[in-house]
Amino acid sequence: MCQTVENWLKTNDLSNAEIDFIETVLTFTSAVKVISSRKDEINKSFQINFPNKKAIIEPDLTYKKLEETLKENGINIDLSEMLTRFRKQGICSKLCKELLDSRVSG
Numbered sequence: 670m671c672q673t674v675e676n677w678l679k680t681n682d683l684s685n686a687e688i689d690f691i692e693t694v695l696t697f698t699s700a701v702k703v704i705s706s707r708k709d710e711i712n713k714s715f716q717i718n719f720p721n722k723k724a725i726i727e728p729d730l731t732y733k734k735l736e737e738t739l740k741e742n743g744i745n746i747d748l749s750e751m752l753t754r755f756r757k758q759g760i761c762s763k764l765c766k767e768l769l770d771s772r773v774s775g
Contacts, residue, residue: 674754678746687744690722691751694738695761702728702764730764732772 672680678688697715701708705728712726724738736748749769756765 674751674758674760677754678751681746683744683746687742690719690724690742691739691744691746692760693718694724694726694735695755695764697726698728698730699761699764701726730768732768735768 675688678691683691693715697711701711708726708728715724715726722742724742727734732748732752739746739748749772752765752769756762756769
């Protein structure tokens with residue numbers, strides 16, 4: 670049986686708060702790509718939900734920027750594996766593919 674992304678993240682010693690942070694970064698980034706006019710509102714909501722985390726939701730997120738954001742927030746995970754698992758599970762598939770593709774280009 671295939672393990673869900675959330676279960677895989679838990680087996681990698683991430684807390685529920687860290688998992689929520691990752692999932693929110695991905696879903697909010699996906700949203701801001703579609704409705705960029707609401708970027709400020711999305712970022713305010715993000716900061717309310719994660720006041721102790723450092724991140725800015727931008728439509729031009731790259732693999733490298735996501736990797737840096739996770740490290741700045743004390744989250745150490747195999748990013749390629751995580752994005753591949755999210756994509757295969759159908760969670761933010763388009764964004765995850767773009768991020769995995771940007772891993773090579775920048």
